Amino acid sequence: MKETENFQTTLAAAACALLGTTLATRAAADEADKRWAFDSSLLYYGESDDRVQDISAMLSAQRSFGDERTLAATLTADTLTGASASGAIALDTPQTFTSPSGRAVYTTQPGDVPLDDTFLDTRFALNASWTQPLARLYTLSAGLGFSTEYDYTHLGANLSLARDFNKRNTTLSASVAWSQDDVDPVGGAPRPLSQMLDVGNSANKLGSDSKDVLDLLVGLTQVLGRNTVLRVNYSYSDSNGYLNDPYKILSVVDPISGDTVTRVPVGEGPTGVYVYESRPDSRTKQSLNAEVKHAFGARVLHVAYRFMTDDWGIDSSTAEARVRWPIGADSYIEPQLRYYTQNEADFYRASLVNGQALPQYASADFRLGDFDATTVGVKFGHRTASGNEWSTRVEYYQQSGQVPGDQIIGNQARREQYPDLRAVVVQFGYRFGL
């Protein structure tokens, strides 16, 4: 009986492996004798220097209805606190800023890269999808997504169709996703390139805004041999609407000294001239992603590479490798390595020069800058006697960036302008069936 079950499970898993498995179908295969399968995760993400801290919980559930029809849903809760870089440059003197709410000020010490420490958010997200065969060799999947946080609401839908060829050694898929996001920033969305004003003055705040995103994806999954499978995806993403980060600013600096132009607040307010960032209201991204899994006996190597390019002038490359190494019959250890590099957006500016005409677009957001990032991690997993699996993953993430040499003015050269970002990720996972 046990052998029959194992055989059925293997057969079902084989069928799913050929279908370019989704979470739902794979889990359905794994848990052929269970109606419900759960995957849960508890995550801590913490940046150094009291920057962003995040605790996140995820619960994913799948119910199979037979005939490879599956319903899957994932619930996520995130709690974020801490400080994040505002975009203003460091100075030798203290700097005072008006907080995003427009009702208070915060001060940065001499030599420190300004961080906005009023960052606090709780986010809930729910994603659900339905997968079923449409005809022989065809699989249809449709999903809905919703997320909400204090200043942001997301609503999305997606549809995917996959077709198997070549004795199910080849799968082609096409997917489309659409989302509509509403942004309601604390204190209102600032008018792009307007100056940061004194506490209580909200003349430059415009209220809420929105954006929509259309994603298209074409994928090819190809079995390359008994031990190897390849997947290549091309994706196209088109965003339109409000694409600024409403909390990011730029320092307006003296053309000779490179120091921020000073300003005398009326009451409480900024001690320098700072303007809110301005990004284009559309962005088109294209990416090519390739990944291979290869089994060396019981060990499994996973390598991936992604190239992305967008019309903001950012090109990026990402390379990833993981090896799943069994320890005994029930456990494994999986070292993970990732390297990422990007160049800066066309409109990335470390600061704006006083007296020069304002550019149409400008942002000092480090995420649009020139940087490399490395992640080193390890995961340990163990399957219990009852067939459930728990795992622990620890990762270290480090970003090192630089301001383009031609953007460094005067005194800026001897100060830290692009501080490294260091973060630790600790994750606990548990998979179980009911």
Add this chain to the structure above:
Amino acid sequence: MKAVHLLVLGLSLAGCATVQPWERDVLARPEMSLDANPLDAAIDDHIYFSKEGSSGGRGFGGGGCGCN
């Protein structure tokens, strides 16, 4: 559709030997699935989407967050 058939034919000719259903023992192992750890992938996508200028690639990663 013709292009699709040509592509599939091309792949089969390009040395991608057809693996028969009864030879699927290794590919059928759960860890050989390209989406073996969907929650890990979702978490990674979310972190990198929040901290880097790129997103997605594997699927529709990263959306639905005011963090970028």
